[in-house]
Amino acid sequence: MMAAQSAPAIVVDKLGKRFGTFSALDAVSFDVRRGEIMGFLGPNGAGKSTLIRVLCGLLRPSSGRAVVSGIDITQDPEAVRKRIGYMSQKFSLYSDLSVVENLRFFGGIYGVCPGAINERIRFAVDMAGLQGRETSLVSTLAGGWKQRLALGCAILHKPDVLFLDEPTSGVDPSSRRRFWTLIHELSAGGVSVLVSTHYMDEAEYCMRIAMMAAGRLVALGTPRELRQQSIGGELLELECANIGAAMDLVAKIPGVHDVAVFGDALHLLVDDGAETARAACALLAEHGLPGASARQIAPSMEDMFVHLVRTARAQGAAAGT
Amino acid sequence: MKIRRIVAIGRKETLQVLRDPRSLTIALLLPLMQMFMLGYGVNLDVKHIPLCVLDQEGNQRSQDLLKRFAASRYFDLYKVAASIAEVRHEIDGGACRIAIVVPAGFSRKLVDQGAATVQLLVDGTDSNTATIAAAYAGSVVAAYSGEVQLQAIQRRGGQIQTLTPVAVQARVWFNEDLESSYFIIPGVVALVMAIVGAQLTSLTIAREWERGTMELMVSTPVTPMELMLGKLSPYFVLGLVDAGICLALAVGWFEVPFHGTLPTLFFTTSLFLSVVLCIGYYVSVSIRSQVGASQVALILTMLPTTLLSGFSFPIDQMPALVQDITYLVSARYYVTILKAIFLKGATVSELAVPIFSLTAYAIVLVVLAARAFRKTLD
Numbered sequence: 001m002m003a004a005q006s007a008p009a010i011v012v013d014k015l016g017k018r019f020g021t022f023s024a025l026d027a028v029s030f031d032v033r034r035g036e037i038m039g040f041l042g043p044n045g046a047g048k049s050t051l052i053r054v055l056c057g058l059l060r061p062s063s064g065r066a067v068v069s070g071i072d073i074t075q076d077p078e079a080v081r082k083r084i085g086y087m088s089q090k091f092s093l094y095s096d097l098s099v100v101e102n103l104r105f106f107g108g109i110y111g112v113c114p115g116a117i118n119e120r121i122r123f124a125v126d127m128a129g130l131q132g133r134e135t136s137l138v139s140t141l142a143g144g145w146k147q148r149l150a151l152g153c154a155i156l157h158k159p160d161v162l163f164l165d166e167p168t169s170g171v172d173p174s175s176r177r178r179f180w181t182l183i184h185e186l187s188a189g190g191v192s193v194l195v196s197t198h199y200m201d202e203a204e205y206c207m208r209i210a211m212m213a214a215g216r217l218v219a220l221g222t223p224r225e226l227r228q229q230s231i232g233g234e235l236l237e238l239e240c241a242n243i244g245a246a247m248d249l250v251a252k253i254p255g256v257h258d259v260a261v262f263g264d265a266l267h268l269l270v271d272d273g274a275e276t277a278r279a280a281c282a283l284l285a286e287h288g289l290p291g292a293s294a295r296q297i298a299p300s301m302e303d304m305f306v307h308l309v310r311t312a313r314a315q316g317a318a319a320g321t
Numbered sequence: 322m323k324i325r326r327i328v329a330i331g332r333k334e335t336l337q338v339l340r341d342p343r344s345l346t347i348a349l350l351l352p353l354m355q356m357f358m359l360g361y362g363v364n365l366d367v368k369h370i371p372l373c374v375l376d377q378e379g380n381q382r383s384q385d386l387l388k389r390f391a392a393s394r395y396f397d398l399y400k401v402a403a404s405i406a407e408v409r410h411e412i413d414g415g416a417c418r419i420a421i422v423v424p425a426g427f428s429r430k431l432v433d434q435g436a437a438t439v440q441l442l443v444d445g446t447d448s449n450t451a452t453i454a455a456a457y458a459g460s461v462v463a464a465y466s467g468e469v470q471l472q473a474i475q476r477r478g479g480q481i482q483t484l485t486p487v488a489v490q491a492r493v494w495f496n497e498d499l500e501s502s503y504f505i506i507p508g509v510v511a512l513v514m515a516i517v518g519a520q521l522t523s524l525t526i527a528r529e530w531e532r533g534t535m536e537l538m539v540s541t542p543v544t545p546m547e548l549m550l551g552k553l554s555p556y557f558v559l560g561l562v563d564a565g566i567c568l569a570l571a572v573g574w575f576e577v578p579f580h581g582t583l584p585t586l587f588f589t590t591s592l593f594l595s596v597v598l599c600i601g602y603y604v605s606v607s608i609r610s611q612v613g614a615s616q617v618a619l620i621l622t623m624l625p626t627t628l629l630s631g632f633s634f635p636i637d638q639m640p641a642l643v644q645d646i647t648y649l650v651s652a653r654y655y656v657t658i659l660k661a662i663f664l665k666g667a668t669v670s671e672l673a674v675p676i677f678s679l680t681a682y683a684i685v686l687v688v689l690a691a692r693a694f695r696k697t698l699d
């Protein structure tokens with residue numbers, strides 16, 4: 001099985017998906033290595049769920065090709081389904097069944113043999129930290145527990161590849177950390193994980209990150225690579241009194257390409273940091289907003305993301321006209 | 322096809338049914354309520370009507386006829402009157418709802434002319450009962466006169482060749498009013514089973530789409546056929562319980578005589594149940610909302626069964642084109658089968674044609690219903 005070891009777990013080649021005339025996925029290409037955790041970041045409607053659904057065989061691609069665990073998804077979707085685990089964005093276990101009943105059900109339909117099922121269920125319960133809650137109805141579990149159970153259900157049949165669609169959305173931070181520990185354990189065991197998220201901090205848990213916007217892949221690399229990638233200028237952090245008013249003012253300064261709100265400050269993408277910092281403070285003071293301070297900062301993942309999304313939107317708009 | 326997956330789905334579905342006491346109660350009460358509603362709605366039988374008789378002829382034949390009235394379960398002989406005045410008194414006083422007066426010369430006329438008249442006095446205050454009572458009385462008389470004519474022909478031997486005994490016999494047998502409840506209740510059972518069976522399964526897939534659990538199900542290796550067989554299994558059991566309720570009511574409450582055998586009844590009922598469960602499942606797969614699926618399933622089973630199964634309107638009296646259409650209504654076969662089992666004690670081999678039709682129907686529907694489920698969100 002040396003070839004299988006080195007072959008990528010997922011190969012996606014110019015994959016496209018249209019809903020009518022709307023293009024939800026546009027020539028997306030990437031691959032995921034065995035045991036790799038690949039994170040997908042993107043704003044609402046970027047196409048993350050659509051991509052995952054196509055790869056799970058839930059949606060038929062409109063164009064392009066994808067191979068999951070060595071099998072072409074359009075040629076033999078059933079064979080693909082045997083080798084993957086899926087957590088949908090919307091929680092989709094049975095709330096009126098208990099923890100163990102859900103596990104036994106999914107074990108059954110994934111075809112886990114009766115001899116191994118109890119051991120697999122125990123494994124999943126232990127992994128998800130659900131000991132003592134085996135007979136609780138799922139409807140009584142808190143969000144974090146439900147998510148871990150859903151992960152447990154998805155790995156009963158020892159899949160090669162896991163597709164997790166925003167698995168930690170709406171879950172408290174400590175549960176999220178715990179969930180990511182589980183994902184890393186699975187990855188260490190050789191499972192490839194394709195996970196979507198809209199939490200920037202979670203990007204750091206991924207081995208590689210793909211950024212999506214408007215159906216297109218706009219960046220791909222390790223978290224460190226992405227942070228170092230040029231965002232097309234220098235970045236200024238501007239702290240001032242009235243952010244809303246200031247935003248409109250500074251956007252008009254020549255050499256300012258982009259303004260975005262980050263917490264209680266503004267981030268400005270500019271050609272020359274030092275010069276624009278002075279200009280901005282002067283302009284704000286002129287308009288009755290004194291005491292503003294601007295300093296040059298290193299771009300974060302989030303800045304990178306905002307920049308990429310804006311660029312993609314602008315390109316999309318240009319292409320659309 | 323993996324049994325393991327079918328079992329997993331069947332077990333899960335069973336747990337869900339058992340954990341939902343409201344739906345379970347409905348599933349068990351619905352057939353009960355419908356049997357009573359429809360049973361009484363279409364069953365216009367009126368039993369034990371107090372009867373008054375006046376025999377103005379007073380011979381063997383007239384006594385014979387009146388005995389038949391007394392023996393019929395529709396009438397209770399309340400009073401043997403001696404005069405018309407007495408009859409009038411009984412009716413007006415409300416003690417009797419109907420009176421029969423056999424005039425003098427009744428049997429003479431009957432034998433000579435093949436038709437004789439009896440006088441029927443009916444209390445018209447309750448027009449429904451009056452109409453029915455009159456119809457019953459008419460059919461008791463018709464049955465009797467038919468027999469009299471038959472006897473007359475037999476007595477004359479081969480002399481009268483022109484009078485066809487078949488036609489005469491038909492009058493004896495074709496007393497449908499007299500036995501309306503016998504004929505209608507098996508039809509009601511079929512109707513209730515069709516409605517309830519399709520209702521049971523009409524929600525099963527739609528519910529999973531609405532709750533969002535189907536997305537995950539579709540991502541697993543389960544096949545459409547496994548999904549269907551697993552999903553139908555608990556409803557099949559529930560449907561058999563419902564069938565038991567309906568059939569028990571037919572015999573125990575509506576007093577339809579049961580001449581058949583239980584295995585025949587079980588086998589044919591299972592077949593029909595499979596058909597209606599598949600209809601409900603098909604609808605559930607096609608319409609992804611529970612409310613919509615339930616309503617479509619109701620219309621799809623109730624309308625054709627009511628109109629075209631031969632349960633309320635005799636098929637042989639329909640226009641030819643409509644008669645052809647009735648072959649597409651599965652309940653048609655089950656109504657035929659049930660009537661034959663209940664009233665004639667028909668066996669599986671005697672019912673080979675409708676059973677074969679129903680089997681073919683079931684197989685086609687199983688395949689269609691399974692195929693209707695597409696493992697995709699597109």
Ligand SMILES: Nc1ncnc2c1ncn2[C@@H]1O[C@H](COP(=O)(O)OP(=O)(O)OP(=O)(O)O)[C@@H](O)[C@H]1O
Nearest residue numbers: 019024042043044045046047048049050051089198
């Ligand atoms: N079945 C469908 N028919 C039509 N349009 C669809 C369908 N599914 C998704 N879309 C559209 O495709 C686009 C991408 O949706 P998708 O759910 O993949 O985004 P996402 O990145 O997962 O967003 P979110 O973060 O909100 O989950 C959206 O504009 C959505 O409206």
Ligand SMILES: [Mg+2]
Nearest residue numbers: 048049050089
């Ligand atoms: Mg999504």
